Amino acid sequence: MHESVVGISSIRERIEEAEDRDLSPHAMRSASSAGRDYPEEESPVRTRYQRDRDRIIHSNSFRRLRGKTQVFIAPAGDHYATRMSHALEVAQVARDLARALRLNEDLVEAIALAHDLGHAPFGHAGQDALDQVLCGGYRHDEQSVRVVRFLEKQGKGLNLTHEVIDGIRTHRKPRNSLTGVTVGPSETLEAEAVKLSDAIAYINTDVDDAVRAGAIEESDLPRETVEVLGDSRSDRINTLVCDVIGTSLDRPLVTMSAPVLAATNQLREFLFQNVYTSPDVKREADRARHVVTELFKYFRRHPGAMPAEYQEDPRDEGVDRRVADYIAGMSDSYAIYLFQETFVPKMWPV
Numbered sequence: 403m404h405e406s407v408v409g410i411s412s413i414r415e416r417i418e419e420a421e422d423r424d425l426s427p428h429a430m431r432s433a434s435s436a437g438r439d440y441p442e443e444e445s446p447v448r449t450r451y452q453r454d455r456d457r458i459i460h461s462n463s464f465r466r467l468r469g470k471t472q473v474f475i476a477p478a479g480d481h482y483a484t485r486m487s488h489a490l491e492v493a494q495v496a497r498d499l500a501r502a503l504r505l506n507e508d509l510v511e512a513i514a515l516a517h518d519l520g521h522a523p524f525g526h527a528g529q530d531a532l533d534q535v536l537c538g539g540y541r542h543d544e545q546s547v548r549v550v551r552f553l554e555k556q557g558k559g560l561n562l563t564h565e566v567i568d569g570i571r572t573h574r575k576p577r578n579s580l581t582g583v584t585v586g587p588s589e590t591l592e593a594e595a596v597k598l599s600d601a602i603a604y605i606n607t608d609v610d611d612a613v614r615a616g617a618i619e620e621s622d623l624p625r626e627t628v629e630v631l632g633d634s635r636s637d638r639i640n641t642l643v644c645d646v647i648g649t650s651l652d653r654p655l656v657t658m659s660a661p662v663l664a665a666t667n668q669l670r671e672f673l674f675q676n677v678y679t680s681p682d683v684k685r686e687a688d689r690a691r692h693v694v695t696e697l698f699k700y701f702r703r704h705p706g707a708m709p710a711e712y713q714e715d716p717r718d719e720g721v722d723r724r725v726a727d728y729i730a731g732m733s734d735s736y737a738i739y740l741f742q743e744t745f746v747p748k749m750w751p752v
Contacts, residue, residue, distance in 0.1 A: 413447040421449075426504035428654045430590045436564035439551070450563050451508035457560045458512060463519045463549050464489075469733025471525040473608050473677065474615055475686045481614065483607045485518050491607065492517065495643060496599035500592065502647045503656065509592040510599075512562070513569030517596060520545025522730045523737040524690035526678070531694035536726045543574040545730050553727055556711050569593035573600055580666060581657055594656040595646075602642045605670055606635045612677040624672055630665035642666065693741045694729060700744055701725040 418433045425431065432449035445453055458464055467486035474482055493514035500510045520542045522528030532540035547570055551559045572588040573596055575581075580601045588594050612618045620633070631638040645662040658666065677683060701708055705721050712728045715721075729737070 411446040414445055414449055417449055421506065424504065425506060426652070428591050429503075429505045430509055430565055430592055432506065432508070438561045438563055439559075440561050442561065449508060451506060451512050451566065454560070454562045454566045455508060455512040455515060457562065458516045458519075458550070461519075461554050461560060463554055463731065464515065466731060466733050467518065467521075469735055470521055470523055471734050472604070473525060473611055473683065475524050475527065475690050475734060482611050483604075485521055488604060488607065489515050489518055491603040492596065492599045495602050495639070496592075496596045498643055499595045499599060499646055499656065503591070503595070503650055505592050505595060505656075506590075509565060509569070509590065510595050512566045513573070513593055513596045514599060516550060516562075516566065517546060517570050517573045517600060518542065519549045519570075520547070520730060522694065523732045523734045524687070524694065527687035527690040528694045528730075528737075530687075531691040532698070532726050532730065534691075535695055535698045536722055540726060540730075541574070543571060545727075546570045548727065549731075552717070553731070557714070557716060565590055565592070569596055573597050575601065580670065581663060591654070591656050598642075598646055598656060598658065601666065601670070602639060602646075605666065605673065606638050608673055608677060609669075610635055612673070615682075617677050617680055617682060622676065624668055627665045627669040627672070630661060631669065690734075693737055696745060697729055697737065697741060698725055701728060 418431065421429075421431050422433070432451050435450045438450075444450075448456070464486070467489060468484050470485040472483035472485060472488055493511045496510040496514045497507050499505070500507045522532055522540070522542065522545075524531075529540060529542050547567055550562050550567065550570065554560050568589045569592065572593055575597065580598065588597065609618075609623070613620055623633075631641045642658070642662065645658050646656060649659045650656045657663075702721060702725050705713070705724065708724070708728050712724045715724060732740070
């Protein structure tokens, strides 16, 4: 028994030694982490970033991602993207990049799985509604940080490492360019890898979903982007991943070449113009915003109707912030159910 315990206790150290030996000089080592908000005893078999990944996967917020919309609200089909399928796809692309660039795969996976935990129900429509009613605004990257620091585990948070939280905080990209900065540069190349993987995943998934929904045809895609990136989802993802690797290999950055970046930005702008703001999507988005707005108004007036964990205000942030936290955690179907229970009259039995 004693020999077994001794053997187990050295596993994490062996992993950390392998990282130090095999990773790029530009990669983040688990043993070099800036640590957590609250110090913990180290695991004998898992690195800090492995523990972060596992905590995220087992969290309630991660489970709820399966019921949150990517673009098309409450779709009837089984094959439309959800926030959970998106997070898994981002993690897969990010791990491919990290392995090729000799970055820390566990760190990119943890960031990727957690980066959208703060998305409200109904995708960007729900986010826009909360942004309008909450003083100070609402941004899903900031909410994702709140989830992992303050809201999970009945307010205890997940106590993730500084580097994972930094990657969550900095993953959002401006409208004009995928490589732009919204809240300052990331502190690790692993976070930069996730930022690009997020775009690679959602752009190509959104094209597929838009075609599936009849919003566009494959032939509608800009010809110049197809010529650069490819004419199928798999071709486009392969082009983007190979380009990032070829452009970034052995360099202290993670980026795309200029021609591929320009084509990807053009495809993204095409989606904004023809899918995200299309009449059909906008009509459902308006309804979704109404649901979120009315729920916010109701719980602001009746905070006692919220679950017990949202009754307390440990950071003295006020009722509006607690209402936003509650609504942001809802799945699409639960928000619809709660709206019906709250505002739609019950039919009397015959």
